[in-house]
Amino acid sequence: MSFTLTSKDYVNYINIVKQRIYENGDYISGLDAATGDGDHWSNINMGFESLAAAGEELQNMPIDAAFKKIGMLMMSKIGGSSGILYGGAYMAASKVIAGKESIDSQDLCNAMEAMVNDMMQRGKAEPGMKTMIDSLYPAVMAYKQALSANISGRETMILVKKAAIDGAEATRNMEAVKGRASYQTNKGVGNLDPGAVTMSYQIECLCDYIIDNLIDK
Amino acid sequence: MKKIINNPNNVVSEMLEGLAKANPAVKYSGAGVEVISRKEKKQNKVGVISGGGSGHEPAHAGYVGYGMLDAAVAGNVFASPSPDRILEGIKEADSGQGVLLVIKNYSGDIMNFQMASELAEMEGIKTASVVVKDDVAVPDSTYSTGRRGIAGTVFVHKIAGAAAEQGKTLEEVQAVAQKTIDNIRSMGMAMTPCILPAVGKAGFELAEDECEIGMGIHGEPGITRQKMVSAKELAERLLSHILEDYDYSGSEVAVMVNGLGGTPLMELYILFNEVEKILSEKGIKIYRTFVGNYMTSLEMAGCSVTLLKLDDELKGYLDYPSMAPAFRV
Structure with missing residues (x-):
């Protein structure tokens, strides 16, 4: 069972995840302080605030244009590594759904796959390097598998969400290769990667939004 | 936290606004762009720009002036500036002879400056870049990000800026900047x-x-x-x-x-x-x-x-x- 996701839905989801990120400020900053320089939360929070502020404009665009706009906003508002990686990812996603007013489940899967591929290429990173890719990549793999297995939309979203959360959790035992955690003697082992955690929030909120609003109960 | 600020979200723009007011030889692009550049632009010279996260003052805006940088691009505190901001810095520094980007070796700076240089090339501005990695506390590596760029970057600004001022070509300025980095x-x-x-x-x-x-x-x-x-x-x-x-x-x-x-x-x-x-x-x-x-x-x-x-x-x-x-x- 597929669904139809519109720009309006995406803006609703952005508002939900914005709140989720906002509420977890101390937790995320704490994770970042253990391995990075402590600014991941404030930057990503600022990024989602700017997306929410542009909600009115975004929800009236076709979804491909909305993704492109989201990418440009994230690039310029978040800054740092996250900004360009998220920005590049949304722009790549907008290309694979070009010409679409709204998207279905297969489109969303394709868009997420384009995102993770862009992040890996741009960041010269792979799964297993203790980054946000470690949440997104398994989610995309689970999504592709679920779509080919032809299971229900609800079950699909539950599997994607679980893969994202488990993936973020798995960063605890990984050694950082990129970014500031890589300078630590223990390469951040024992600590979750904050970027993977905020990525898992996004995937979790998106899956929950789809389950709650777009799929027949 | 005790800091002389108005709002944590405005520290970069308010700082640069103040810096430009205090130094009449430079101008400030305005909030959201965060570029400091020379007010008087010398024609037909290689431009030299740098930038990076804020919080390292006087780096990099304090190094804009005759004999040194043509423009400096500021990101949020400790976060690389985005490609759109860097592109504005490149445009400010360009006077037809190309622009050298002096980048400190951090993943974020590398990715953002790289994309900015691609955007500049699309607009017909020739760019070259050097990456400063002087911090011996970190092992050099091609697999990870490797050595960080720290205070030695200021010498690179100085030497590349002087070479550009003396009319060297983009390739020559890049070469002397790289030689500086190597030493x-x-x-x-x-x-x-x-x-x-x-x-x-x-x-x-x-x-x-x-x-x-x-x-x-x-x-x-x-x-x-x-x-x-x-x-x-x-x-x-x-x-x-x-x-x-x-x-x-x-x-x-x-x-x-x-x-x-x-x-x-x-x-x-x-x-x-x-x-x-x-x-x-x-x-x-x-x-x-x-x-x-x-x-x-x-x-x-x-x-x-x-x-x-x-x-x-x-x-x-x-x-x-x-x-x-x-x-x-």
Whole structure:
């Protein structure tokens, strides 16, 4: 069972995840302080605030244009590594759904796959390097598998969400290769990667939004 | 957190606005772009720009001026500026001969400057770039990000800026900047953490009697955390890492003793006094010395020592006049 996701839905989801990120400020900053320089939360929070502020404009665009706009906003508002990686990812996603007013489940899967591929290429990173890719990549793999297995939309979203959360959790035992955690003697082992955690929030909120609003109960 | 600010979200734009008002030779692009550039643009010269996260003042906006940078692009505190901002900096610096981007080796800076240079090429502006990686606290590596760029970056601005001012081509300016990078090594230490305005509290703690050798300019972990030592022992420790990494024996060097923002000049001069003794014992001749806050880390207490091996070419560029407010020569 597929669904139809519109720009309006995406803006609703952005508002939900914005709140989720906002509420977890101390937790995320704490994770970042253990391995990075402590600014991941404030930057990503600022990024989602700017997306929410542009909600009115975004929800009236076709979804491909909305993704492109989201990418440009994230690039310029978040800054740092996250900004360009998220920005590049949304722009790549907008290309694979070009010409679409709204998207279905297969489109969303394709868009997420384009995102993770862009992040890996741009960041010269792979799964297993203790980054946000470690949440997104398994989610995309689970999504592709679920779509080919032809299971229900609800079950699909539950599997994607679980893969994202488990993936973020798995960063605890990984050694950082990129970014500031890589300078630590223990390469951040024992600590979750904050970027993977905020990525898992996004995937979790998106899956929950789809389950709650777009799929027949 | 006690800081002289109005709103943590506006620190970068309000700082640059103030900086431009205090230095009539530069202009500020306005909030959201965060570029400081020379008011009087010299035509037909290679542009030299740099940039990076804020919080390292006077880097990089303080190095904009005759003989040094043409423009500096600021990101949020400790976060790389985005490609759209960097592109504006490149445009400000371009006068038809191309623009050299001086980048510090951090993943975010590399990705953002790379994309900005692609955008500039699409607009017909030729760019070249060099990546500064002078921090010997980190092993060099092609697999990970590798060595960080710290205070030695200021020497690269100085030398590339002087070469550009003297009418060298983009390829020549890039080559002399790279030569400078190849001859620079730095090593730092920290005694207190810094507080990001948007975070409001310190990201790590150091005990009252502790210091961390090799800590980065964003509070990245260093090599060892240990009891605080005397200026003499500290000079020995920092220099030993530098001298193990690169052979400066018998050469002439420029020395920079840099403060991280929260360390008084008194202490920096005491440290330099010890650095000078060690270099003198080892037969390393000091050609020129710079002691001060050049590449800071907000209010972090700590320092770094940088050595640049000089030859006649580099000496000439180092001695060339600079009107940049934070680096008058």
